[in-house]
Amino acid sequence: MENKVSRRDFLRLSAVGLGASVLSGCSNGLLGDDLFRTKFQEMSPNQVKEVLKRLEEKYSGKYGTQFSVTATPAKENVLFGYGLDLSRCIGCRRCVHACVKENNPSRETQIQWIRDLRMKKGVLDLEKAEHYYSPEQVPEEGHYYIPVQCQQCENPPCVKVCPVKATWKEPDGIVVVDYDWCIGCRTCMAACPYRARKFNWKEPVIPKDEINPQTHYLGNRPRMRGVVEKCTFCIQRTREGRYPACVEACPVGARKFGNLLDPKSEIRYVIENFRVFRLKEELNTEPKFYYFFSMGA
Amino acid sequence: MAVTAFQEIILFLRGLSRVVFVGSKAFYGWMSFLTIFVLLGVWAYLFQWREGLYVTNMRDQVSWGFYISNFTFLVGVAAAAVLLIIPAYLYSFKAIKKIVVFGEFLAVSAILAALLFIGADFGRPERFWHAIPGLGTLNFPSSVLAWDMIVLNGYLCLNLFISLYVGYYHYYGKEPKKAILLPFILLSIPWAAGLHTVTAFVYNGLAARPFWNASILAPRFLASAFCSGPALMIIIFQVLRKLTDFRIENKAIAKLAEMIAYAMAINLFLLGAEIFKEYYSDTHHLSPLRYLYQGLHGHNRLVPWIWTATAFNIIAFLLFLTPRTRNNLLTLNIGCALVFIGVWIEKGMGLIIPGFIPDTLGEIYEYMPSRFEVMISAGIWSFGAMLYTMFVRAAIALDTGRLRHPDAPPVVHEEEKGPRARDIMSTRVIAVRPETSIEEVSKLLVSHRISGLPVVDGDGKIIGVLSESDIIFREIHHEPHLVEKLGDMVLPRNLRASDRTGSTAGEIMTSPPLTAQEETPLKELVQIITERKIKRIVVVDKDARPVGVVSRIDIVKALEHISA
Numbered sequence: 001m002e003n004k005v006s007r008r009d010f011l012r013l014s015a016v017g018l019g020a021s022v023l024s025g026c027s028n029g030l031l032g033d034d035l036f037r038t039k040f041q042e043m044s045p046n047q048v049k050e051v052l053k054r055l056e057e058k059y060s061g062k063y064g065t066q067f068s069v070t071a072t073p074a075k076e077n078v079l080f081g082y083g084l085d086l087s088r089c090i091g092c093r094r095c096v097h098a099c100v101k102e103n104n105p106s107r108e109t110q111i112q113w114i115r116d117l118r119m120k121k122g123v124l125d126l127e128k129a130e131h132y133y134s135p136e137q138v139p140e141e142g143h144y145y146i147p148v149q150c151q152q153c154e155n156p157p158c159v160k161v162c163p164v165k166a167t168w169k170e171p172d173g174i175v176v177v178d179y180d181w182c183i184g185c186r187t188c189m190a191a192c193p194y195r196a197r198k199f200n201w202k203e204p205v206i207p208k209d210e211i212n213p214q215t216h217y218l219g220n221r222p223r224m225r226g227v228v229e230k231c232t233f234c235i236q237r238t239r240e241g242r243y244p245a246c247v248e249a250c251p252v253g254a255r256k257f258g259n260l261l262d263p264k265s266e267i268r269y270v271i272e273n274f275r276v277f278r279l280k281e282e283l284n285t286e287p288k289f290y291y292f293f294s295m296g297a
Numbered sequence: 298m299a300v301t302a303f304q305e306i307i308l309f310l311r312g313l314s315r316v317v318f319v320g321s322k323a324f325y326g327w328m329s330f331l332t333i334f335v336l337l338g339v340w341a342y343l344f345q346w347r348e349g350l351y352v353t354n355m356r357d358q359v360s361w362g363f364y365i366s367n368f369t370f371l372v373g374v375a376a377a378a379v380l381l382i383i384p385a386y387l388y389s390f391k392a393i394k395k396i397v398v399f400g401e402f403l404a405v406s407a408i409l410a411a412l413l414f415i416g417a418d419f420g421r422p423e424r425f426w427h428a429i430p431g432l433g434t435l436n437f438p439s440s441v442l443a444w445d446m447i448v449l450n451g452y453l454c455l456n457l458f459i460s461l462y463v464g465y466y467h468y469y470g471k472e473p474k475k476a477i478l479l480p481f482i483l484l485s486i487p488w489a490a491g492l493h494t495v496t497a498f499v500y501n502g503l504a505a506r507p508f509w510n511a512s513i514l515a516p517r518f519l520a521s522a523f524c525s526g527p528a529l530m531i532i533i534f535q536v537l538r539k540l541t542d543f544r545i546e547n548k549a550i551a552k553l554a555e556m557i558a559y560a561m562a563i564n565l566f567l568l569g570a571e572i573f574k575e576y577y578s579d580t581h582h583l584s585p586l587r588y589l590y591q592g593l594h595g596h597n598r599l600v601p602w603i604w605t606a607t608a609f610n611i612i613a614f615l616l617f618l619t620p621r622t623r624n625n626l627l628t629l630n631i632g633c634a635l636v637f638i639g640v641w642i643e644k645g646m647g648l649i650i651p652g653f654i655p656d657t658l659g660e661i662y663e664y665m666p667s668r669f670e671v672m673i674s675a676g677i678w679s680f681g682a683m684l685y686t687m688f689v690r691a692a693i694a695l696d697t698g699r700l701r702h703p704d705a706p707p708v709v710h711e712e713e714k715g716p717r718a719r720d721i722m723s724t725r726v727i728a729v730r731p732e733t734s735i736e737e738v739s740k741l742l743v744s745h746r747i748s749g750l751p752v753v754d755g756d757g758k759i760i761g762v763l764s765e766s767d768i769i770f771r772e773i774h775h776e777p778h779l780v781e782k783l784g785d786m787v788l789p790r791n792l793r794a795s796d797r798t799g800s801t802a803g804e805i806m807t808s809p810p811l812t813a814q815e816e817t818p819l820k821e822l823v824q825i826i827t828e829r830k831i832k833r834i835v836v837v838d839k840d841a842r843p844v845g846v847v848s849r850i851d852i853v854k855a856l857e858h859i860s861a
Contacts, residue, residue, distance in 0.1 A: 039427075042434075109351070125659070194658070195657045202350075228420075
């Protein structure tokens with residue numbers, strides 16, 4: 001029955017009525033219209049449809065272009081994995097820019113889901129990394145580069161600490177955030193060993209001509225002030241069978257992507273044929289992000 | 298029935314608002330001072346609400362700052378209520394027992410302020426209901442923050458219940474029922490320790506942050522909380538003692554100071570253990586500690602802060618350790634201020650910020666709170682202080698009896714315990730009716746070897762007292778020189794001017810009579826008898842029927858008994 005009202009919904013409705021009458025006077029525009037709603041994971045298929053439709057209308061109006069907001073679920077027998085060939089990466093940051101273009105982060109606060117670190121050859125100490133390198137030309141003599149983004153841990157410390165279950169690991173291994181459920185406490189940011197999570201310190205700003213209208217509810221749909229966001233392996237692309245934007249953008253083919261459960265996938269080839277390592281493996285986070293060297297320096 | 302309950306509540310609220318909101322100029326000045334900061338804080342918060350947390354200096358590198366620092370410190374202050382409860386109820390240390398309720402109100406105020414700091418830190422505070430079980434989806438038991446929310450709100454309820462329960466009984470002039478109160482008090486002791494432990498675990502459980510990911514964190518949290526909370530209490534008690542009619546013994550304050558010394562010793566020891574471990578093993582885990590105490594790669598903004606805190610804590614420890622400086626109010630207060638500031642730095646900025654420096658990818662972003670963070674924090678602190686001021690005023694009024702139900706029995710203070718009229722009076726009462734002749738009365742006085750007796754009406758209610766003085770006065774009142782001579786020796790002052798003649802007890806007795814209740818303390822009896830120059834006082838029951846007489850000799854016997 002679609003119209004059945006559960007106990008939780010009833011409680012919520014009563015609270016909504018009370019809260020709405022108190023807040024409606026002062027909340028116009030500040031709280032948004034998504035204040036009292038159901039958590040994404042608990043929505044019925046019909047509710048999801050309704051929410052997606054409402055979001056499409058809202059974003060289309062705001063950005064003056066036809067939006068698509070999907071909620072394509074994970075496919076069975078898929079566990080996404082990523083490979084990054086440190087011997088090929090030249091630190092050009094094309095992945096960073098492709099990611100920004102694809103995923104609609106705020107341009108004003110310059111949120112970037114990928115961070116490229118410049119390292120001196122012979123050193124793997126992150127404390128000695130240069131985050132803000134900006135040479136005329138890459139690669140630079142005597143250096144190599146480590147791009148870092150969400151490692152999509154199988155044992156994600158960020159998910160464990162969230163007080164309201166606003167972030168979780170999907171069946172295909174992608175760690176996602178429900179932006180409409182996140183309370184902005186930032187405990188997940190403190191818990192993440194890879195600095196993969198970014199916070200919207202102010203209302204995101206994206207110029208109309210830079211917006212990507214092809215979005216996923218748990219991925220690159222526009223976010224709001226005060227919530228956390230992160231790399232989703234381009235969930236809006238990869239669940240449709242495409243590569244993540246960063247993989248496509250890499251000019252040297254350093255980025256590999258595929259289904260860890262498929263023995264014939266690219267990522268399985270990488271794991272089986274090269275010596276791979278994962279960042280901070282001692283923390284037992286079990287990243288699905290494998291760094292490797294395909295060739296000598 | 299409902300109407301009566303409603304009227305009772307109105308009566309209580311009127312009494313409450315009288316004792317809470319009406320006060321001296323100093324009180325209004327203090328409240329206005331706090332109000333200014335609260336309003337500034339509200340203004341700053343509205344700005345933050347509109348612009349987002351961008352107005353703070355927090356960024357992705359250092360994603361928690363001044364708000365969470367103050368939150369952590371305040372949780373410690375709140376946990377200090379236990380320190381007052383343990384000795385009061387486990388060892389029934391009476392001097393401290395009296396002040397437990399102030400500790401509990403401090404806990405309540407501190408928790409409320411701590412919750413406000415959490416609210417100020419949230420990116421979407423209006424979604425707080427996502428954490429309410431039943432409405433939202435509290436991530437229990439997986440998230441330590443979920444535990445912390447439960448423990449914090451539970452502690453708030455527990456302390457509110459205990460203090461309201463005690464207050465309610467005081468209001469009606471009754472002793473709180475131990476069987477109901479004691480289980481809650483006993484529960485609040487481990488709960489307070491648990492509260493602070495769980496708060497420590499929020500940070501402690503994050504393997505990504507080696508500075509927090511050390512098992513010594515929770516013990517250090519507790520040790521430093523046992524310093525800052527009581528230090529604040531000591532200062533508050535002295536302010537109360539000075540500004541109000543509330544009495545707190547010096548020995549209670551000295552006891553608290555002694556406890557701070559022990560807690561500080563443990564705190565410093567644990568700090569030393571941590572410093573040794575990190576510096577001697579000299580791994581990457583040392584970086585945050587090195588940033589804090591020495592600076593890292595040329596970044597050293599927290600260094601002056603932490604050394605100030607360390608120096609303050611050590612000086613305060615020495616002041617509290619030495620009995621001479623512990624018992625001297627000046628050095629004691631200096632020590633308290635030092636501890637409070639020292640722990641505020643160490644447990645606040647000194648704990649939270651180095652957790653993020655260097656960040657998990659090795660970057661160093663130096664953090665100091667922004668103007669907005671300082672203003673909002675000052676506002677929350679002021680709100681907490683306002684709340685506490687009002688709580689304390691209500692608690693004092695309840696304790697001293699100024700806020701009390703009209704039908705409640707009068708307040709009995711600890712110091713006034715001891716013998717009462719009931720305990721020392723002679724219960725052999727000989728009374729006469731008003732129509733009894735003077736001759737008969739004289740015979741009674743002589744045969745029973747007494748100097749006076751009560752005169753009662755037909756219901757046995759006292760209407761006057763007839764003493765030998767009255768009889769002597771009757772004989773001599775027409776001879777002024779005799780009155781003059783005997784006056785100071787035997788006659789009560791109020792009698793001398795009058796002109797009473799007659800032949801019955803009713804005509805010459807002293808009326809209305811001076812009486813005492815069975816509950817009247819010895820001290821008060823002595824006062825009445827010496828001030829009014831009488832030789833005995835008749836003790837009456839509720840219906841004004843004489844039940845005993847306390848004579849001067851009874852008082853002398855009682856005093857002798859006490860001094861022996």
